Amino acid sequence: MNSLFFRMTDICKSYWMGDEWSPVLKNIDLTIQEGEFLSVLGPSGSGKSTLMNIIGCLDTPTSGEYILHGRRVDDLDADELSQIRNKEIGFIFQSFQLLPRQDALSNVELPLIYAGMPQHKRRERAAEMLERVGLADKMYHRPNQLSGGQQQRVAIARALATNPTILLADEPTGALDQKTGRQVMELFHELHDEGRTIIMITHDRAIAQNASRMVRILDGEISEGVADDA
Amino acid sequence: MLKESFRMSISNILSNKMRSFLTILGIIIGVMAIIALITVMESATGEVTAQFESLGTGKLTIQASGTPLKRGLSEKDLNDIAALENVEGYSPTLSKTLHVVHQGHVVEDVTIKGYSHDYFRRESDSIARGRPILPADSENRSRVCLIDSDLAAAAFSGVDPIGQEILINGMRFSIVGLLADPEVDDVFSQMQMMGENGSLIIPHATYMRVFGVKGVTSLEVYAKDPDNMSTLTEELETLLDAAFNYKDDSYSIINMESLLSVMDTMMDLMTNLLVGIASIALLVGGIGIMNMMLVSVTERTSEIGLRKALGARPRSIQVQFLMESVILSLLGGAIGVALGEVVSVILSDVMSIAFVFSPGAVALGVSFSLAVGVIFGWAPARKASNLNPIDALRSM
Ligand SMILES: Nc1ncnc2c1ncn2[C@@H]1O[C@H](COP(=O)(O)OP(=O)(O)OP(=O)(O)O)[C@@H](O)[C@H]1O
Numbered sequence A: 001m002n003s004l005f006f007r008m009t010d011i012c013k014s015y016w017m018g019d020e021w022s023p024v025l026k027n028i029d030l031t032i033q034e035g036e037f038l039s040v041l042g043p044s045g046s047g048k049s050t051l052m053n054i055i056g057c058l059d060t061p062t063s064g065e066y067i068l069h070g071r072r073v074d075d076l077d078a079d080e081l082s083q084i085r086n087k088e089i090g091f092i093f094q095s096f097q098l099l100p101r102q103d104a105l106s107n108v109e110l111p112l113i114y115a116g117m118p119q120h121k122r123r124e125r126a127a128e129m130l131e132r133v134g135l136a137d138k139m140y141h142r143p144n145q146l147s148g149g150q151q152q153r154v155a156i157a158r159a160l161a162t163n164p165t166i167l168l169a170d171e172p173t174g175a176l177d178q179k180t181g182r183q184v185m186e187l188f189h190e191l192h193d194e195g196r197t198i199i200m201i202t203h204d205r206a207i208a209q210n211a212s213r214m215v216r217i218l219d220g221e222i223s224e225g226v227a228d229d230a
Numbered sequence B: 001m002l003k004e005s006f007r008m009s010i011s012n013i014l015s016n017k018m019r020s021f022l023t024i025l026g027i028i029i030g031v032m033a034i035i036a037l038i039t040v041m042e043s044a045t046g047e048v049t050a051q052f053e054s055l056g057t058g059k060l061t062i063q064a065s066g067t068p069l070k071r072g073l074s075e076k077d078l079n080d081i082a083a084l085e086n087v088e089g090y091s092p093t094l095s096k097t098l099h100v101v102h103q104g105h106v107v108e109d110v111t112i113k114g115y116s117h118d119y120f121r122r123e124s125d126s127i128a129r130g131r132p133i134l135p136a137d138s139e140n141r142s143r144v145c146l147i148d149s150d151l152a153a154a155a156f157s158g159v160d161p162i163g164q165e166i167l168i169n170g171m172r173f174s175i176v177g178l179l180a181d182p183e184v185d186d187v188f189s190q191m192q193m194m195g196e197n198g199s200l201i202i203p204h205a206t207y208m209r210v211f212g213v214k215g216v217t218s219l220e221v222y223a224k225d226p227d228n229m230s231t232l233t234e235e236l237e238t239l240l241d242a243a244f245n246y247k248d249d250s251y252s253i254i255n256m257e258s259l260l261s262v263m264d265t266m267m268d269l270m271t272n273l274l275v276g277i278a279s280i281a282l283l284v285g286g287i288g289i290m291n292m293m294l295v296s297v298t299e300r301t302s303e304i305g306l307r308k309a310l311g312a313r314p315r316s317i318q319v320q321f322l323m324e325s326v327i328l329s330l331l332g333g334a335i336g337v338a339l340g341e342v343v344s345v346i347l348s349d350v351m352s353i354a355f356v357f358s359p360g361a362v363a364l365g366v367s368f369s370l371a372v373g374v375i376f377g378w379a380p381a382r383k384a385s386n387l388n389p390i391d392a393l394r395s396m
């Protein structure tokens, strides 16, 4: 259970803002072991989502080395990256990112399509995932027929569908009230107990404390451990 | 995966029915035009070819206006022509409209034709009953005639006309045969002078004597060997040049087969030209599809980003968008083919030609629309597949 999941060394991300480079991530060093539950705490605009996109192979760093499961992500081609995003990583986006015209079941099915699973198995699996997040009775609802918390849970079900090794959650409780937030955290604990690696991004200290390990990010710089304010 | 792309494409097309329809309108019109044009042209060509062929192959037509001193072909010229090596026979095609009298009953407006026995030897099925004109009739300038059913109806209501007599130009002719009704009422027989009350045929020699015709201006010459028309033409040219003193434009020789091939070439050219013009509609339709696909890619940028984030390979995205444009254009093509056939049937009916279904036209319409879908869908699909997932996601 204690093998290395990924290692980031000296990762930088900057955006060219017309006349100068604007750094968003500065010399990030971060190592995660398999099975860890890490929270990344930081104020808005500090670079949390940017970091998560790089971890999830959605974005590429400007410089630095990122090794995931022993492979340099830089060296992977578009198809291999797709494969990793599909099989290894479960994304829970900050703004849910559900397809508005499709019902909950179809939304959860989406990553399974790209995993090449046949339709009947897909439906079964998607239904199972929705049951797990407590939405068995809302399978045929479209996102606009669901509450924010329900949409968040559809997004979680979708992230779990391909049974990924790591769950990347960007503000999973941002849109939820305390009670639903707590339910989501309970689910995360369950998933962690099952041995899944979880990285959860939040700007809420109380939520962050659910994790077994916490890093802080401030103006693109990362620091280990708990600080006084967030 | 392909099945998935297909389902997704269909649902996308259906979720935007009006826009999809307007997009494929160009394809529909283009394919419809191509189908209708090719089908109608082919039907018309088939019709005209059949009519040309029904006029007979292995036959030349001489139009001899002659010279001021010598109008048409004399009887001596006809004999010389008959003596040519490659000539099997000939028949003048003389005709005029006149009244005839039967038992004091005048039938106005009847076409009198003067043909030879050779004509009947070739066109043996032109006789319904009785006998044809025989060589002896030509030789003796017999006063015999064959009448058609219109004249039979006009002059002999109910009575069998064979064996009866009829007055032509005040002279007594005996009716020896009944002409068959032409199988198809083709344009050529319609073109020929037709009296309102039908027609009759008498031996050409008799015709020439009775009406005082000295020169034949229109003559059919039948070849011994239908595959060797050019030798016959040469022989005739030598003979006619001498007969008309080498005067330009004194005669012309018309070969139905060469006419037919010229006409075929012209019809082909015309078809290609029209199809070329119709293809412009397809091109415009293709641009319409490309435009809609580009709009669709832009609208669905975040969806594409999400799909990529969830593991869609660039290729899957490309296939999905390409599939969508191909389905759209094939749908347009199918509707176009259906409408094109309907238009063809209507046009054939209006032009009173027989509708002939053209599988080639359908194949062309379908493959054109398929090609349009692939060609004009390629760039948008490529664009979609190359979108960076993170840029695409942020646009939400
Ligand atoms: N494509 C881009 N071009 C320029 N600047 C960008 C781009 N993407 C992100 N940034 C900048 O990077 C910084 C960090 O953005 P990021 O989304 O990572 O913040 P965050 O920590 O997730 O904030 P929040 O808690 O509000 O979600 C912001 O200042 C943002 O303006």
Ligand SMILES: [Mg+2]
Pocket: A048, A049, A050, A094, A170
């Ligand atoms: Mg963020």
